Amino acid sequence: MQHELQGIQAFVKIAEIGCFTRASHFLHISQPALTRRLKKLEDSLGATLFERSTRNVKLTAVGREFLPKAKNLIDFYESSILSIKEMATHQIGVITLSCLPTAAFYFLPSVIRDYNNHYPNIRIRILEHSASDCLEAVLNGDADFGINMINITHPNIDFTPLVNEPFVLACRRDHELAQKQLVMWKDLAGLRLIGVRRSSGNRSLIDRALEGMEWKPNWFYEVRHLSTSLGMVEAGLGVAVVPSLAMPTDEHHILVSRPLVEPVIRRTLGLVQRRETALSPAAEKFREMLLQLWSQDVNSPWIGKFTT
Numbered sequence: 001m002q003h004e005l006q007g008i009q010a011f012v013k014i015a016e017i018g019c020f021t022r023a024s025h026f027l028h029i030s031q032p033a034l035t036r037r038l039k040k041l042e043d044s045l046g047a048t049l050f051e052r053s054t055r056n057v058k059l060t061a062v063g064r065e066f067l068p069k070a071k072n073l074i075d076f077y078e079s080s081i082l083s084i085k086e087m088a089t090h091q092i093g094v095i096t097l098s099c100l101p102t103a104a105f106y107f108l109p110s111v112i113r114d115y116n117n118h119y120p121n122i123r124i125r126i127l128e129h130s131a132s133d134c135l136e137a138v139l140n141g142d143a144d145f146g147i148n149m150i151n152i153t154h155p156n157i158d159f160t161p162l163v164n165e166p167f168v169l170a171c172r173r174d175h176e177l178a179q180k181q182l183v184m185w186k187d188l189a190g191l192r193l194i195g196v197r198r199s200s201g202n203r204s205l206i207d208r209a210l211e212g213m214e215w216k217p218n219w220f221y222e223v224r225h226l227s228t229s230l231g232m233v234e235a236g237l238g239v240a241v242v243p244s245l246a247m248p249t250d251e252h253h254i255l256v257s258r259p260l261v262e263p264v265i266r267r268t269l270g271l272v273q274r275r276e277t278a279l280s281p282a283a284e285k286f287r288e289m290l291l292q293l294w295s296q297d298v299n300s301p302w303i304g305k306f307t308t
Helices: 002-017 020-027 031-045 061-088 101-118 131-140 201-209 226-234 281-295
Strands: 050-052 057-059 093-099 122-128 145-149 157-172 193-196 219-223 239-243 255-261 266-274
Touching (some): 002 020, 002 031, 093 101, 101 145, 101 226, 101 281, 131 157, 131 201, 145 201, 193 201, 219 226
Antiparallel strands (some): 145 266
C-alpha cells in the first residue's frame, strides 16, 4: 500500500511539473528512485502512463484519465491523516449522539469516561430522544449516530445490535406480586398499569406481542418517560411494565422488578447510523469504543436474562 501511494505521488508530481528531474527534486528523492516508483505503479496498473522522449514528457490516454483519480486519492489520504492527527493531538471537536434515555444512562457514562481520558478536548453532546425522534435525528444528520430499538427502522439506516433485554414488572416491595419469582402477564389482569404513551416504541412492541391475549392490559395511567412511571409506582399508584434497563442498578428501598413471562417480551437495542455515510474520525473512534465495551461485557445482568 505504501509503495503504491508513493508511485501515485510520483505520477501526479511528474504530470504537474512535466519533468522527471524537477519532480524528483520536489519529492526529495533521486531521479532513478522516482523512475522506479513510477515503473512499479505502471506494472501494477498494467498500463503506460507517460510518453517519454529526450525533450518531452506527455501523458498517455490512460494517464490523462487516471490523473484526476490519482489526485483525489492523494487528497483523501492527506485529509484523512490530518483529521486523525488532529483527533489524536486532542484538537477541539464535538460528537453528537441521539439516544433513548434508558440506554444513555447505562451505555454511555463508562465509554465517555474512557474516551475523554484519551481525547479530553472533544466534547460529547447527547440528545435524549424517543425512538422515533432518535431515528429522525440520525437520518437528518442532527446526530452522528444513535442508540435505538431494532423495531424502529428505515431503509437508509444500518442497525448494529448491542443488547437484547426483557420487559419486567416494576412494583413496590409490599405489593403481592413482589412475592412471586416469575409474574405471568395474566397476573396483571384487573390491576392499574402505568405505561408509556401509545405512540412510543416500547408500547408498540408490547401491544403487538399481546395481540393474541384473551385479556387486554388496563393501561390506567400513560406517561411520556419511564422514570415518571417508576415514580408513580413508588408512590403506590399502580404497577408498571418497563425494560429491565430502566430499573435502578442498586437495590432500591421501595421498588423491585420481577420477570414477566408467558410471553417473555424483549427489545433489542443497538447502534443506528446513516447507511453509506462515513463518521468523522472522532465519532468513529467513539463508536468503536462503545461496541468494544458492550460486546465484551459478558457479565451484563440483562443479556440472556429471563429466557423462560
